[in-house]
Amino acid sequence: MNIDLAVILCLVNEDKNRQFDAYAAAITAKMLQNCPEQQAFLERFDIHYYIADNPKDMSIARVVDADYSEDGQNLRKGKSFGVVLNKSVLSKLETEDELAFVLGHELSHIMYQKEYPAVLKLNEDEEIACDCNAVKLLDAGGYNLADINAIDALYVQNNFIGQRIRARKDFMAKNDYNTFVRIGCSTPLQKDTFMHLQKEPWCRENIFEFGNPGIDRIVSELKDIFEKGDKSVFVRGFDAFLNKCSTAESSQIIMSVLGRVMSECPSITEVYDKQGLRKYYNHPVFVMSNIVLSQFKREGKKLLPPKELAVVNRYMLENSFYFEQKDKKIWQPLRDTIAYKVAECGKEGR
Numbered sequence: 001m002n003i004d005l006a007v008i009l010c011l012v013n014e015d016k017n018r019q020f021d022a023y024a025a026a027i028t029a030k031m032l033q034n035c036p037e038q039q040a041f042l043e044r045f046d047i048h049y050y051i052a053d054n055p056k057d058m059s060i061a062r063v064v065d066a067d068y069s070e071d072g073q074n075l076r077k078g079k080s081f082g083v084v085l086n087k088s089v090l091s092k093l094e095t096e097d098e099l100a101f102v103l104g105h106e107l108s109h110i111m112y113q114k115e116y117p118a119v120l121k122l123n124e125d126e127e128i129a130c131d132c133n134a135v136k137l138l139d140a141g142g143y144n145l146a147d148i149n150a151i152d153a154l155y156v157q158n159n160f161i162g163q164r165i166r167a168r169k170d171f172m173a174k175n176d177y178n179t180f181v182r183i184g185c186s187t188p189l190q191k192d193t194f195m196h197l198q199k200e201p202w203c204r205e206n207i208f209e210f211g212n213p214g215i216d217r218i219v220s221e222l223k224d225i226f227e228k229g230d231k232s233v234f235v236r237g238f239d240a241f242l243n244k245c246s247t248a249e250s251s252q253i254i255m256s257v258l259g260r261v262m263s264e265c266p267s268i269t270e271v272y273d274k275q276g277l278r279k280y281y282n283h284p285v286f287v288m289s290n291i292v293l294s295q296f297k298r299e300g301k302k303l304l305p306p307k308e309l310a311v312v313n314r315y316m317l318e319n320s321f322y323f324e325q326k327d328k329k330i331w332q333p334l335r336d337t338i339a340y341k342v343a344e345c346g347k348e349g350r
């Protein structure tokens with residue numbers, strides 16, 4: 001899960017969430033094994049189940065693009081999804097059958113958004129289509145259809161829900177779903193998989209805590225930030241570490257890092273144009289801009305290795321949209337140093 005998204009959703013830490021993830025995955029597997037076509041369709045995606053601990057949120061569940069690369073809600077393009085269940089509402093449920101219905105509904109949203117025909121044709125209203133498909137899944141899994149009433153009861157105040165309930169009941173009547181057949185056969189909800197879970201701050205470890213982690217480690221952390229977000233610990237840790245170095249050392253480390261990410265990652269212009277703002281703000285060059293500004297403002301001798309200098313210079317020219325328009329002021333101290341260095345080299349050449 002993208003760390004930025006996990007923070008927004010008040011998710012429980014991923015490691016502690018695993019037991020619940022496995023439990024929910026087993027419930028959905030039980031339903032999907034009897035719906036092989038839906039199962040094959042959903043197997044193309046990576047889907048995990050998360051607990052959110054956010055008492056203010058009265059919705060029971062939602063599905064999100066776990067990569068959070070676009071706007072966080074774009075299921076159409078996504079490949080990995082998080083089905084997020086709200087602990088406070090979930091704790092009001094009593095049976096696994098009730099949870100199965102909720103999970104079936106959320107999985108149906110993925111299929112609906114991906115334009116899976118059998119779900120699309122159920123109803124032109126997405127919520128109703130997802131409810132109807134959840135009925136199908138619930139029945140296929142041998143769960144108790146009567147338990148859907150408990151979910152309805154949670155939202156009985158909401159006017160729109162009444163319409164949804166009627167549409168679902170029509171669908172069930174038309175397709176001969178028998179609500180009474182498994183009455184009294186519900187499975188108790190395994191609340192121990194989630195009741196103890198609490199929202200925790202998600203953040204990365206500070207790789208600079210014990211001194212210099214090395215260029216490789218710094219570059220791989222930047223690439224991980226690009227993928228999963230949360231740059232704050234890295235930026236603070238890196239800057240504090242460099243402040244303990246001389247300006248000569250600091251500038252060399254920065255240039256080595258810039259040289260690597262500027263040759264190994266997609267360009268910042270391309271990311272801005274094609275991958276959206278979230279990715280842009282987590283781009284290695286954007287993340288490094290904070291450190292560059294603070295370190296190149298320091299008084300003292302700067303050392304710029306020629307090989308990296310050439311890479312950085314070329315990259316700045318090729319991405320002038322960013323270095324000339326977007327973040328010109330931030331990069332100015334480095335640009336001034338580079339210009340100085342270039343002028344110096346020119347002098348030597350004469």
Ligand SMILES: [Zn+2]
Nearest residue numbers: 105109127130
């Ligand atoms: Zn829904």
